Amino acid sequence: MSAPRLLFVCLGNICRSPLVEAVARQRCAEAGLAVEVASCGTGDWHVGHGADPRMVRAAAAAGYDLMPHRARQLQAADLDGYDLVLAMDRDNLRGIASHVSPRSRAETGLFLAWTGAAPPEDFPDPYHGAFDGFTASVALAEQGVAGLIRRLRQR
Template identity: 80%
Template structure:
């Protein structure tokens, strides 16, 4: 059986989804769980750019390296190439579901509820916030990825 493929999706692919991708990649490896993770955004504004420097700093403080990340936009083909496409918020989930066809194989869901994380339903977007908002996102990502790992182990 091949490793599950999980795609994390936010709006611009520079804050939340690259963070969750980085945390999931590291924590899955530490747990000995073979999982192929990636991230993208529903919007095109930041394609080719690195992660937001504020998120890179907050992640680095917690031991996660986002320095090699490059933003990309969600493609219809992603819904055939990934097993799980997990949205950071309800708006992103609507954007993903606009691309779903009868032939799409990916399960689509909101990230936090899918992982069994307590509220909020939507992963807060720190983009317009202060540094503390980015730090809070790192903690939430770590908590939710722990739930993701447990759920993937049960599959």
């Protein structure tokens, strides 16, 4: 059986989803789980840009490297190429739903709800907030990825 392909989706692909991608990549490897992970955004404002510098700093402080990241936009083909497409919030989930077609094979859902993480179900967007929101995002990503690993092991 091939490694599950996971796609994490937020609005611009410069804060939450690249963070969750990096945490999932590192933590799944540490757990010995073979997975492929990627991230994207529902919007196109930041395509080709790196992660938000505030998120890069918060992630680096926790041991995650976001420097190689380049934002990209969700495409309809992503719903054929990934097994699991997880949105950071309900608005992102609606954006994903607009790309679903009869041939789409990906399971979709809210990242924190799917992983069984404690509330909130929506992963708050730190983009317009203070640096503390970025630090809190790292902790929430780690909590969600811990749940993701538990759930993947049950499959």
